[in-house]
Amino acid sequence: MLSLEDTVGKWRPDLPREWASITLRQLLNHTSGIPDYSKEKGFIDALLASLLVAPSPVQLLSYIEKPKPSFTPGTKYAYSNSDNVIVGLMIEAATGSSYERALHNQVAAPFDPMGDGRARSDKIMLPESMMVNPAELRRWIARAFKGTAALPAKAPKAKAARKSAKVSPKKR
Numbered sequence: 001m002l003s004l005e006d007t008v009g010k011w012r013p014d015l016p017r018e019w020a021s022i023t024l025r026q027l028l029n030h031t032s033g034i035p036d037y038s039k040e041k042g043f044i045d046a047l048l049a050s051l052l053v054a055p056s057p058v059q060l061l062s063y064i065e066k067p068k069p070s071f072t073p074g075t076k077y078a079y080s081n082s083d084n085v086i087v088g089l090m091i092e093a094a095t096g097s098s099y100e101r102a103l104h105n106q107v108a109a110p111f112d113p114m115g116d117g118r119a120r121s122d123k124i125m126l127p128e129s130m131m132v133n134p135a136e137l138r139r140w141i142a143r144a145f146k147g148t149a150a151l152p153a154k155a156p157k158a159k160a161a162r163k164s165a166k167v168s169p170k171k172r
Helices: 024-028 041-049 057-062 081-095 099-111 128-132 134-144 160-166
Strands: none
Touching: 024 081, 041 081, 081 099
């Protein structure tokens, strides 16, 4: 199972050593500093030469000429397509299956109660016990999103949540 503090080196030691200590959290937040492969001349040339054949994720990363992060990881935000590719590769390593299969199993399948491939997120039927029992609802959500970021330890009190959600009318 992946943790937000897991490093690239833990799951993908085959990737450049300069990325070994970068965490999953930094990749997801785009604070890794890893250069964006899609801005590299080699990638653009390869893309234009072969528009019908998609390169593998590892091949995409191979277009990065200088793998050294452009800033100390965790100190700045800079969107990078490379971050997304590395997250997918880490998910594959952690699950032992393709990114697409992991995405289906961990995200889509819980919202496909009939198993026919049609998501029904707006029609999920929760057992009545979950409607009045927050602990049971949290257990169901944790099972549905197993392997994702941890849920908060306690849900906000209903009164406090309603109070913070109130919008004050505009003064004219």
